[in-house]
Amino acid sequence: MLRRRAALVTAALLTAGLAGCSGGTAAAPQRPAPDVPAKATTPAPRVPAGHAPTQSFAVGVRQLKLNRDGDRPLPVTVWYPARGAAGGAPERSAPAATGRFPVVMFSHGLGARPEDYQLLLSRWAAAGFVVAAPRFPHTGAGGDGNPLDVLNQPADVSYALTQVLALNTKAGDPLRGRLDPDRVAAAGHSAGGVTTIGLFTAGRDERLDAGIVFAGTALGVGxxxxxxxxxxxxxxxxxxxVVSYAAGKAVYDAVPWPKAMLSLPRGDHGRALLSNGKALRVVADTTLEFLRWTLYGDAAAKKRLPADAARGGLATLDDHL
Incomplete structure (x- = not known):
């Protein structure tokens, strides 16, 4: 069974090349008919009701040098709310803002780097989230590009999450007392989307309260x-x-929990995440409202989510949250 799974992943990921950015112009497929959503097994979100920060923060950035089992180097880029005036570029090792902030683990695509996604991830940090993004040893830029290693990445993310959360109690660390270990989400793009799905399926990490999947498929992780x-x-x-819309929709349909799908009719494999434009604004605003609701318990953010998704007529939202 494992050999068969590996063959499927190799065929899908190696042939398609789940790159962090793609600029193809394939025609949009017909949208499958929506299924009736399954009921959630527990109320959502799991976090207590509350309010997300209303102010925008400056953003700091730092690097962590991690290594799982001694042979899986996992340098992690961390963007976080920082002191100072909001709106500027992320500042390396800036003092952290006062407060306790939820954590979002982000997984990059094949051949990509965490910093490729800085436009999006720094917006999350400016809104009051600590975003930690490991660079995977085989699928990251400069690695050997082995797509089979995606199957090891959910465990990499769980390991990195443990190390990041440990900073909250580490004496002398700039993020000591600034992290909320009870409010955690995972997100990822392309091969990182596969990784993220795996964190809720075969490699379920029970610390995770929510997930965001960008252009992902369940091949290999189920x-x-x-x-x-x-x-x-x-x-x-x-x-x-690269990853067909129908393939992503099929995974979405299988989710038994509260869920939503933001569809971009003209969207390709990743330009809306990597290029500063109207599509990025829609994606950033919609994902932020989702994170505010799921990690801060902010009911008002959930109510705003459909309007943010519809702005400019660039996307549609299938909403079963």
Missing amino acids: TGFAGAAAPQLFVHGEADE
Whole structure:
């Protein structure tokens, strides 16, 4: 069975090349008819009701040098709310802002780097989230590009999450007392989307309260979503030339928890995440409202989510949250 799974992953990922950015122009497929959503097993979100920060923060950035089992180097880039005036570029090792902030683990695509996604991830940090993004040893830029290693990445993310959360109690660390270990989400793009799905299926990490999947597929990790209910937001371009929209929709349909799917009719495999434009604004605003709701318990953010998704007529939202 493992050999068969490996063959499927190799065929899908190696042939398609789940790159962090793609600029194809494939025609948009017909959207499958929506299924009736399954009921959530528990109320969502799991976090207590509350309010997300209303102010925008300056953003700091730092690097962690991690290594799982001694042979899996995992340098982690961390963006976090920082002191100072909001709106500037991320500042290396800036003093952290006062407060306790939820944590979002982000997984990059094949051949990509965490910093490729800085436009999006720094917006999350400016809104009051600590975003930690490991660079995977084989699928990251400069690695050997082995797509089979995606199957090891959910465990990498869980390991990195443990190390990041440990900073909250580490004497002298700049993030000591600034992290909220009870409010954690995972997100990822392309091969990182596979990784993220795996964190809620075969490699379920029960610390995770929510997930965001950008252009992901379940090949290799399956759709056996397990554990406590964790709301999921899927983001997929209908003209995705690498991971078909239908493939992403099939995984979304299998989610048994509160869920929503943001579809971009003209969206490809990743340009909306990597290029500063109107599509990035829609994706950033929609994902932020989702994170505010799931990690801060902010009910008002959930109510704003459909309007943010509809701005400019660039996307549609299938909402079962």
